[in-house]
Amino acid sequence: MSAHADTLTHDSHEAHGHGALSENNFLGLPNIKLAMWAFLGSECMFFGSLIGTYFFYHGNSLSGPLPKDVFSIGITSISTFLLLMSSVTMALGVDAMRQQKPMKARTFILLTAALGACFVGFQVVEFHEFYTEKHLVFAGPNASLFGSTFYTMTGFHGTHVTVGVIWLLIMSVLITKKKLVPGKEAVNVEVMGLYWHFVDIVWIVIFTFVYLLEFLK
Template identity: 70%
Template structure:
């Protein structure tokens, strides 16, 4: 409680200071609007930095920047060793474009529902946002399901993590991506349940949904790269 109040003062000042700028961020205004009818009784605000940007969004973009390098090196390593595996099965023997394209489509559509969820939240349509978040999590879970099927199918064909350079680099790369999707599914589900139960502070809600959305879209763009460079190029060479 007192910590919240303490946090309010500098944020309020920063807010006033930033107000001169035409491009002052939207969330300060959300704060103004919701402050009056926040039924929780405490003075929660979206904590901004001295330039008026919400810390949590800044942190997420910085995190996603580091994730770019993380996945960049994993995909780069896959390509460095591409075609250097000694033992069967080779990529063109195990990849199934049909199944992978279905899961790719599901993940792409989940990005759309996520964007619609963030949009609904900004318009304060909380129930609609909750539904979109559930739908996004469901599509993400379906994607993970397809990946589990794909992995077990590959293992059945004799490709394991330790089989060859292809197995090692492929499973590490796609496995980390699948792990990210799983984290995203859990995150979105928790968020949707909390929205449903009304446990989240309405002031912080839009930014929380927006930040979860940023993470989710990032997971989607990583898959865009993997699908094109790893799966499709295998068939186009």
């Protein structure tokens, strides 16, 4: 707790109100970190319901194309690997920030953003191929249960990755402009990391249960 007290005295004359989110609350914990864990808890239920809906309707599509007709394990493996590696670079970025090496942290953050952007790019390519070549439709009279539930689930995940990439880019700008107090506001980067890792674990679940298990049947 002495470390907390130390940073608090530093900040009282250093941060002029712009660090309210990273300030500690009455529990002695950073507000933003507590809020992020609560948010991620709710995200578990959000993605739980989307994945649950996918499986609830799985095998009930009257018409095709069916999962086996559209999934290509090659392209998905590459994007899965990219997202996994981005979790490593994110962890390294958070670590560098705690070591008070903001420029090193920025390198890893930008690397993470690049890997995330590649993942989103692959998803755009995948969706485009599914829609135009495989006739997997999202909504309307030509839609199937598989199409609707699949696009909703993976689309929301892709949106989360996109939001994460934007967040990473903003953070790298803040670090460049030295708007982030290295010691205390490292928690802002840590919290961004929590979000990013969460997005990765959602994909771990989707990749195994939606893609890989499909190929075992």
